[in-house]
Amino acid sequence: MKIKAAVLYEMGKQRPYDKSNPLRIEEVDLSTPERDEVLVKIHAAGLCHSDLSVIDGNRPRPLPMVLGHEAAGEVMECGPGVTNLKPDDRVIFSYVPSCGHCMPCMTGKPALCEPGGAANAKGTLINGGIRLKNKDLHFLNHHLGVSAFAEYAIVSKHSLIKITQAVPYQIAALFGCAVLTGVGAVVNTAKMVAGQTVLIVGLGGVGLAALLGALSSGAGKVIVADINRQKREKALELGAHVAIDPSEPNAIEKLKEEYTKGGADIALEFAGAVPALEFAFACTKRGGTTVTAGLPHPSKRLEISPVVLVGEERTLKGSYLGSCIPSRDIPAYMSLYQSGRLPVDKLLSQELQFEQINKGLETLAAGETIRQVIKFD
Ligand SMILES: NC(=O)c1ccc[n+]([C@@H]2O[C@H](COP(=O)([O-])OP(=O)(O)OC[C@H]3O[C@@H](n4cnc5c(N)ncnc54)[C@H](O)[C@@H]3O)[C@@H](O)[C@H]2O)c1
Ligand SMILES: [Zn+2]
Ligand SMILES: [Zn+2]
Known part of the structure; x- marks a missing residue:
């Protein structure tokens, strides 16, 4: 399917980013979910300094890449092998996919998942796949298995945490990185x-x-x-x-x-x-x-x-990843938010349109904001 995504083709562009536009919003091709993969409609994606660090070259990643790793969305379609999620489920992305089988995963340290870390370094999903292509048919790498600066994403089921709480997407997104x-x-x-x-x-x-x-x-x-x-x-x-x-x-x-x-x-x-x-x-x-x-x-x-x-x-x-077990900790922290004991809504500085993404990155680089979230609907 054709979707809009924000692609980084070059690291180290000069600031101000609202002039140099390091992220190019373009129409790209997203394939259909394969085994153990899920198509998610992104509803909200936060701008984190780790996105900025790829743009300014402090955290080099293989390019071209669709950035964004702090997000919340809605399941649209599940590939074969996905039994824990179904269409309409609300999900938060985890920026380290956890295979569940390697030694760190089995000993309660999914932040150190071995295949998850290797895939993140390469810019692929945990199964090695890349599901995004630009109009010249060049593959676009995934950012931390998520690539949420886009209308939709295909991700591994190991990158998703189902949430049952009715928290607005722009707040829910924050739990994926800042809060966790x-x-x-x-x-x-x-x-x-x-x-x-x-x-x-x-x-x-x-x-x-x-x-x-x-x-x-x-x-x-x-x-x-x-x-x-x-x-x-x-x-x-x-x-x-x-x-x-x-x-x-x-x-x-x-x-x-x-x-x-x-x-x-x-x-x-x-x-x-x-x-x-x-x-x-x-x-x-x-x-x-x-x-x-x-x-x-x-x-x-x-x-x-x-x-x-x-x-x-x-x-x-x-x-x-806060040494977290995301499937345990995200729902727990969300319940603390709902009971008023973790008022993370106060971290949300501004909601942005997708087209304002480069301006938002400049605001973040200038230290003038806490968390800005792109709303996609
Ligand atoms: N370890 C992880 O899992 C993980 C996850 C997310 C983000 N990060 C990293 O955490 C850091 C913070 O991310 P963020 O999105 O909150 O960034 P941010 O840009 O919103 O905030 C960074 C803050 O640090 C302050 N700062 C800079 N230099 C300082 C200094 N010398 N002394 C005191 N304060 C200083 C800035 O003024 C700013 O307020 C980044 O390096 C990011 O890449 C790590
Ligand atoms: Zn982050
Ligand atoms: Zn693992």
Whole structure:
């Protein structure tokens, strides 16, 4: 079938993106779902910094590619072998397909699914297939098995989570990345316990979702840090107890002496910048844990003192997909939202038309928004 999709042909185009238009909306061909595949109508797709990182070359991916990985939609048609979904079901996409059979999947770590990770790196579905072609009959790679900047998508059944809750699509989409990654990093990766002091560095969609997660899970005190003043103000509005500018001189000393007793129990980094991670690590207390979910360019390196790591029994952990089990955690976080304890609707800054996608990416790159969602209906 012919559909409209936003295709990236070239990484590293100059900003402003509303002038250079890195994503080209064009008519492309989407084939029919094969075994274990599902045709989904996309209703809403969020703009995440990880999309931007492919566009600016910080997270290189094989091109051409249809981007978009945070989305919600409706099942239209199921290929053979799909027994857990049917037309009209509402679904959220998971940006790591989980085969269910490899060792990480069997041991509760689907973020590390081996065939899922390999397919994501290659730009295919988990079965190796590519279902998108442009008008010159060139294959268009899939982004993280999803490719949601399009009217429809064909994805593996392993990339979909069925939801039963009647949550509007533009809110539901946020659960696919920002909420899963942010809340999961706090409760699954850091394993925060009630009463702990938590520092969150980087207050975009993912960091602010982590803030909401920490508050709803009983953090004693949540300190937030961002170089952008508006982001700090937004975090305070959402319930953060203290906001700091990490670029201010003595910010670390202030946090350790004035705002905490010797540092945060847990520091989480969602900025995608090495200085932010260094700051997070420096702010944790003896015995504390630093969790990083940001994704700087693969060439970047972090320098830390092994003596501090050892002598102070510090922990440094990476968090991908919020260390979540999406089929378990998305419905759970959605129920928390519905009961008012995880008000993630407050992360939605703006709804966009599909044609406004490059402008939206520029707004995100400029740090002027939290989460923008494209509405397709
Ligand atoms: N690990 C995962 O599974 C996963 C999932 C989604 C996104 N990500 C990554 O998480 C990061 C955040 O994503 P997002 O969509 O929320 O991004 P965003 O652009 O909306 O927010 C990033 C925030 O970090 C702040 N920042 C930048 N440099 C900083 C510094 N040195 N100190 C403090 N704050 C700084 C910015 O001002 C901004 O508010 C990105 O790197 C993204 O690629 C990771
Ligand atoms: Zn994302
Ligand atoms: Zn697997």
